[in-house]
Amino acid sequence: MDKKFSEPICYNCVVKEYSAFKHLSRYEAENLFLDKACKLYKKGDIIYHEGHRLRGVYCVYKGKIKLYKTGSEGKKQIIRFAKPGDLIAFRSILSDEVACTTAQALEDVVLCHIPAQVFINLAKTNTNFSMALIKLSCKELDESNKFILKLAQKSVRERLAETILLLIEYFNTDNQGFINVSLTREEIASIVGTATESVIRLLSEFKKDKLIDLKGKKIKILDMKKLEKIANL
């Protein structure tokens, strides 16, 4: 495989400061660099499958990833996303469980793979690092619990409005105000937990009401206040 990217050097990596790795010492980061392996994934590639045993943790260097669970009828439910600086699969590694989601590249992605034992050793020897990991998983647990509340009590309309707001918060906007991520209507539906057709209908309704603008897969917020009101936060 020809690499179209320069392999990041951990102790110097641009994403290090945004990740739990910021707690590593120079020495630890240098060692990490010796043990990791960097790899490019094309858009649509599966990074790992739900239910499979993983050999290590991935640190996202470039690109965006969706993590989803698959229901009994094969229907997908997106649980969360990952972007540069995020770690994925570390919960499975630390708790010695099989992967609880499937990770798939939303665009071309570069990941650094850290072998399980290396990662676990870091967590065991560097208290600041392990506390950062605990905080990460607690935060994510909180996110998931909020999601539960949302699914259980809100209408599809409210959920879609909230989802748009969450997407903008997580991915930010480009210089034209469009959310920095391209999702199909089906993918949006599998975040919101609804049918693709419902997403389409509601998005065009939002557009008609001048709350958002649509340009292909790109979404731009026109009226944040009203959206928040619909989301009923």
Add this chain to the structure above:
Amino acid sequence: MDKKFSEPICYNCVVKEYSAFKHLSRYEAENLFLDKACKLYKKGDIIYHEGHRLRGVYCVYKGKIKLYKTGSEGKKQIIRFAKPGDLIAFRSILSDEVACTTAQALEDVVLCHIPAQVFINLAKTNTNFSMALIKLSCKELDESNKFILKLAQKSVRERLAETILLLIEYFNTDNQGFINVSLTREEIASIVGTATESVIRLLSEFKKDKLIDLKGKKIKILDMKKLEKIANL
């Protein structure tokens, strides 16, 4: 307050072996005993409120607890339960966040309160203990993510069947085969994420179909296989 219970002694506590505290040394457990405070809560008492800052972690010694989030219209969504041996609130303490749920006693409950700093110090100094905590929160995260999938994709009927199975797994049955917990129909509805009336109608349907037996608030499984089939696991 007169205590109608004998205060448990940590290093000797019957629940210690079922909790993350099993990783404590004798010395650590003895110190823990000096720092903790034990308290009785009556059925219905609120132990802490969502959004409040907590001063420590609770270890459940006796009784059952529900943990719920409250939605925008005041509707409650039960996120999980706790029983003897479980720790509650430790995620908020470790991640230094306000409580993300409200904890309420389902029956008379005895809790031991461990001050935040004592708990954090244990987590920082005892690697086995902190790894156990990480595993706990990862496991809970997995539970929450499964819950999301369930809410997003399953019918109320399927969810109720699955909920009954989860209750039996978590609380076990008494010698007559009834699930060891008494929940109102409303509480069951706020686990399943539906209206009280729907729970009532479906429970009587399950009873009519000889899947379960009902005796007041007590539920007994008659046909596990069929329930599992309905739950569509």
Add this chain to the structure above:
DNA sequence: CGGCTCCTTGATCAAGGTCAAGACATGTGG
């Protein structure tokens, strides 16, 4: 015996899922 809370049942209706069909867009190989 009121006054609670909880349970139950029936009637109604809207939200949203499903199905079907076609438009549009994108990429592929000839």
Add this chain to the structure above:
DNA sequence: CCACATGTCTTGACCTTGATCAAGGAGCCG
């Protein structure tokens, strides 16, 4: 560069699920 195939988007029609409202019954406690 075109023709075709495939994936995505859109719209309309229909119908099921389950929420809501209303009213009454059952059990429990001071």
